[in-house]
Amino acid sequence: MLRTIRAALCVAAISCAAAAADDDSISLSIDASRPGAKIDRNIFGQFAEHLGRGIYEGVWVGPDSKIPNTRGIRNDVVAALKAIKVPNVRWPGGCFADEYHWRNGIGPRDKRPATLNPNWGGVIEPNTFGTHEFMDFVQQVGADAYLSINVGSGTPAEAADWLEYLTTPQPTALAKERAANGHPQPYPVPLLGIGNESWGCGGSMTPDEYVNHLKVYARYARNYNTAQPMRRIAVGPDGADTGYTEAVMKAWKNKTWAWDIEGLSLHSYTVVKWPPSFKATGFGEGEYATILKATLNMESLVSTHSAVMDRYDPEKKIALVVDEWGAWLAPTPGSPEGFLEQQNSQRDALVAALNLNIFARHADRVRAANIAQMVNVLQAMIFTKEEKMLLTPTYHVFHMYVPFQDATFVPVELAAGSYKNGDIELPRLDAIAARDSGGKLWLAISNLDANRPANIELAVQGKGVSRGAGQTLAAPRIDSVNTFESPMLVKPRPLAARANGKKLTLTVAPASVSVIALE
Ligand code: AHR
Secondary structure, three states, rough: HHHHHHHHHHOOOOOOOHOOOOOOOOEEEEEEOOOOOOOOOOHHHHEEOOOOOOEEOOOOOOOOOOOOOOEEEEEEHHHHHHHHOOOOOEEEEOHHHHHHHHHHHOOOOOOOOOOOEEOOOOEOOOOOOOOOHHHHHHHHHHOEEEEEEOOOOOOOOHHHHHHHHHOOOOOOOHHHHHHHOOOOOOOOOOOEEEEEOOOOOOOOHHHHHHHHHEEEEEEEOOOOOOOOOOOOEEEHHHHHOHHHHHHHHHHHOOOOOOOOOOOOEEEEEEEEOOOOOOOOOOOOHHHHHHHHHHHHHHHHHHHOOOOEEEEEHHOOOEEEEEEEEEEEEOOOOOOOOOOOOOOOHHEEEEHHHHHHHHHHHHHOOOOEEEEEEEEOOOOEEEEOOOEEEEEEEHHHHHHHOOHHHHOOOEEEEEEEEEEEEEOOOEEOOOEEEEEOOOOEEEEEEEEEOOOOOOOEEEEEEEOOOOOOEEEEEOOOOOOOOOOOOEEEEOEEEEEOOEEOOEEEEEEOOOOEEEEEOOO
């Protein structure tokens, strides 16, 4: 009881230090003299599929909407995404991508065909948001386009035409059509996914069948925009199965001059069992611990697939691109079937931070990732309701982690012991550190323990440090969420380290995520 009250005081940021006073200090040491790999900003990528209210309502409201917009794209959503410096957005799917025919989404909007979206509720797809609208959206956000081409139900010629339409600066018929549709300049396509989940909704192909398709598409889906390189990402594993990893990497190792790739995708959601049944809010500590444990499995997945990749590619030329990750929970009661709407709690903030920490620790191989999904779907950054918008706890983590974009990883040593709940034992704390391009050192700490605040004593080698300040994301309860009635319940608050002689000490609340700069 005493502990609960102390934890509650600590969440309210009144007296974390007092609340933690009966705990021994935890030593955390950062070695700034041993810089590691660059944490590619692309690991903070987003995923926007034509699914539920992810695009329509979430991004696109149309130029005639009373909701403030620029050429049909919501201004509030663009501003929020700019603030988290979204590096890339993956589009149009997902499973949707392998049934998407790009020609339906160009030309006058009132002439575009209505098609179906069989994967996601069987709803009508108006094709109002197509190639030009997406490119306008990413340019407004300042993000790179990550397009997924249709390998499942499309043809190599269709994909080749889309790439020529997008990227050629020469006056071909397709370039003229692009210009007639409002964009004479070629578009940059920095990332290209060659299919999506070809082992599942993208065609149920065996690894060898997919490799045969990959060689053809990687040859003909060309980038003609020499000003902007394009990295091609092959479909890779579903979770722990290394079949696709082996087949694609072996094919790449033996490739001819005629094709190439620069990345291999990995999809893995935090989902304990199918269909997803863990509640998004109103859950207890047991479910909290179970979800965090499932999240930490990402470490073993990344290590397993990296080890296979190392055998074929010891120079790490091919990036592992975790382009679908996040918590997939039971849908919000009453939400439309197939819309994948779920609330987003303080627990999900920890899910996000733990995954980002794993990607950062594997920065030499994991060089892009995309949380699923950006707005209104799965572990979203943003919820919209007509003209209202709210930011989720996950959004706040992405905001706090902005300094880690393109920063240099530096090792952290931590002996924090464990957090136990029933049969589940997890690390009590998880932390990463990095040095930004200005030389500033940043530390991110997640306290997984749902009950105990942690007193941390910081030691930094290789750099004099005398103060630390930043932000912490804590909440009254592990299942606290932001709602349209109470949109600011979970939000970052200031956090400072205390100077204690030559050391810095810091106290973090239970179930919290904190990021501080050390100067
Ligand atoms: O993100 C939702 C779906 O999950 C995607 O469409 C698909 O690729 C994955 O199975």
